[in-house]
Amino acid sequence: MDKINLGQCILAPMAGITGYPFRKMALKYGAEFCFTEMISADGFLHNDRGTLELLKTGNDIDKTGIQLFGSNPVILAQAAKKAADNGFKVIDVNMGCPVKKVVKTGAGSAILKDVKLFSLIVKAVRQAVKDSIFTIKIRSGFDENSVNFLEVGKIAELSGVDAVFFHPRTRSLMFGGAADHSLTKKLKEEIAIPVYASGDVFTINDALRIQDFTSADGIMFARGAIGKPWVFGDYLDANRTHLDINQKIDIITELMEEISLFYGRERGHNLIRPHLYNFLKGFKGSKGLRCMVNNAKTEKEILEILNILRTANNEYTRLD
Numbered sequence: 001m002d003k004i005n006l007g008q009c010i011l012a013p014m015a016g017i018t019g020y021p022f023r024k025m026a027l028k029y030g031a032e033f034c035f036t037e038m039i040s041a042d043g044f045l046h047n048d049r050g051t052l053e054l055l056k057t058g059n060d061i062d063k064t065g066i067q068l069f070g071s072n073p074v075i076l077a078q079a080a081k082k083a084a085d086n087g088f089k090v091i092d093v094n095m096g097c098p099v100k101k102v103v104k105t106g107a108g109s110a111i112l113k114d115v116k117l118f119s120l121i122v123k124a125v126r127q128a129v130k131d132s133i134f135t136i137k138i139r140s141g142f143d144e145n146s147v148n149f150l151e152v153g154k155i156a157e158l159s160g161v162d163a164v165f166f167h168p169r170t171r172s173l174m175f176g177g178a179a180d181h182s183l184t185k186k187l188k189e190e191i192a193i194p195v196y197a198s199g200d201v202f203t204i205n206d207a208l209r210i211q212d213f214t215s216a217d218g219i220m221f222a223r224g225a226i227g228k229p230w231v232f233g234d235y236l237d238a239n240r241t242h243l244d245i246n247q248k249i250d251i252i253t254e255l256m257e258e259i260s261l262f263y264g265r266e267r268g269h270n271l272i273r274p275h276l277y278n279f280l281k282g283f284k285g286s287k288g289l290r291c292m293v294n295n296a297k298t299e300k301e302i303l304e305i306l307n308i309l310r311t312a313n314n315e316y317t318r319l320d
């Protein structure tokens with residue numbers, strides 16, 4: 001197996017966000033590696049149409065990991081093998097998703113509640129994809145009474161998992177409170193396999209601070225990358241001249257074109273919305289524009305919003 005080298009800044013898996021167009025743009029503007037959103041192991045084995053769309057990679061397959069979710073070790077192992085046969089070199093299993101629909105099937109963060117099952121899954125998947133890079137993405141535990149990231153981290157290391165992506169919140173916290181990166185630091189100190197930090201990476205300064213504090217092997221950008229695919233390049237070269245607003249609007253427009261091309265205009269304008277909304281959040285006085293984003297019904301209306309921003313950019317002051 002190749003030595004694991006996913007780089008220092010990675011686009012995190014995000015359901016509904018990290019489809020092919022956004023991954024392509026993130027890689028183009030500096031991400032060193034990216035992940036598909038979580039994909040049902042079962043759906044993948046059954047060639048579900050929706051699942052196949054999530055897997056599209058173009059020429060980027062060497063820089064794209066597939067993230068699988070499920071709770072059955074045999075099915076996860078079969079899906080991992082199929083992913084490897086389809087050319088994915090990096091296979092991740094989701095053990096952090098807090099969403100009820102997923103947790104009630106025993107998948108995502110529910111796996112952390114059952115250390116025996118956790119162990120069976122990592123062993124089965126490792127066995128199935130001996131030549132692939134096999135990673136897991138975990139939270140700190142299921143709830144405050146079962147914070148067990150060190151225990152599962154050590155089992156992962158002993159079972160041959162290649163790296164851990166760590167979001168230091170329990171499932172019960174969902175996205176509340178602050179990610180506690182003292183736990184990331186602890187995990188990094190306690191296990192020898194690479195640990196990547198995820199959680200509350202909204203700005204370049206957050207990423208630099210978390211990297212410095214935890215000594216993590218790399219940083220995952222999630223919400224902080226929505227509508228801002230240039231954050232990766234900014235992070236890797238913190239001294240470079242930052243793009244100006246018109247350059248950023250050009251990139252957002254490019255992202256919108258990619259999204260429309262891939263999903264069609266009808267679906268496209270809904271999928272660009274979270275990107276544009278998050279991008280605008282960084283501008284003081286942009287509340288009215290964000291309302292317009294929420295109400296926009298066509299791609300033309302979205303383009304108009306970008307035009308307003310472009311022609312009146314002195315009125316909107318960048319906050320970050």
Ligand SMILES: Cc1cc2nc3c(=O)[nH]c(=O)nc-3n(C[C@H](O)[C@H](O)[C@H](O)COP(=O)(O)O)c2cc1C
Pocket residue numbers: 012013014015016017037038067094095096097137167179198199200201202220221222223224
């Ligand atoms: C909209 C959304 C979808 C997400 N989907 C996934 C997913 O499919 N798989 C996963 O492992 N994590 C998923 N996450 C969690 C992120 O990968 C990341 O760990 C989390 O957002 C913490 O990072 P942040 O605080 O910097 O956003 C998702 C997060 C968001 C906001």
